[in-house]
């Protein structure tokens with residue numbers, strides 16, 4: 001009798017432990033998903049943390065592209081809006097736009113850049129990279145920091161960005177991990193839990209090429225495992241038609 005009671009309480013302890021682990025794992029996944037699509041309320045602390053933790057990576061990446069003071073720039077997947085603030089300081093006579101499909105990110109980016117929005121130098125829009133709410137050939141530069149991992153249709157999304165670039169304009173993708181990079185083992189596993197994955201350096205080249213970019217350049221910060229990829233929207237010569245119709 002006493003042994004049966006002991007066995008029962010041991011079983012219920014094990015069940016309790018399993019339930020705790022399952023719930024903790026579920027909560028961890030829900031929270032981690034805030035990085036992929038931040039919620040208006042739960043996402044707030046994540047956006048604040050990302051503004052801080054992505055700052056050095058963003059500064060490093062932006063060193064690899066020329067930014068003129070009068071540039072019109074779009075930041076895709078703008079998150080908490082810190083990159084927009086940096087870009088507005090660099091393009092001091094230009095305009096910076098942000099776009100993000102998460103309403104939580106749009107609210108946070110607008111709050112972060114309230115002064116610049118008031119001054120008419122920044123606009124933030126809710127929208128997906130797959131269908132950007134901007135006309136053709138508007139931007140000199142498009143930036144994408146820590147967001148490409150989550151895009152649903154990579155080649156078409158990169159083509160959609162190309163549509164909004166001026167001929168000769170550039171897209172820069174900046175990421176803190178890539179397949180084959182220094183911390184890929186750890187970060188790659190976390191990515192899988194978020195239902196996303198990071199391309200390799202060669203995979204990025206192929207992607208940019210498939211989406212119609214030229215002058216593709218990759219830069220790797222080996223010690224930190226960071227990557228930055230830049231591609232240009234080809235400058236097409238307007239075909240001249242010198243033949244007279246008879």
Ligand SMILES: C[S@@+](CC[C@H](N)C(=O)[O-])C[C@H]1O[C@@H](n2cnc3c(N)ncnc32)[C@H](O)[C@@H]1O
Nearest residue numbers: 050054077079100101102105128129145147150
């Ligand atoms: C990890 S956060 C990075 C935010 C910011 N760029 C930074 O460096 O801190 C990824 C952001 O990309 C956005 N995002 C993910 N997929 C997107 C998509 N398909 N279209 C637009 N934004 C997207 C998310 O909502 C989120 O704000």
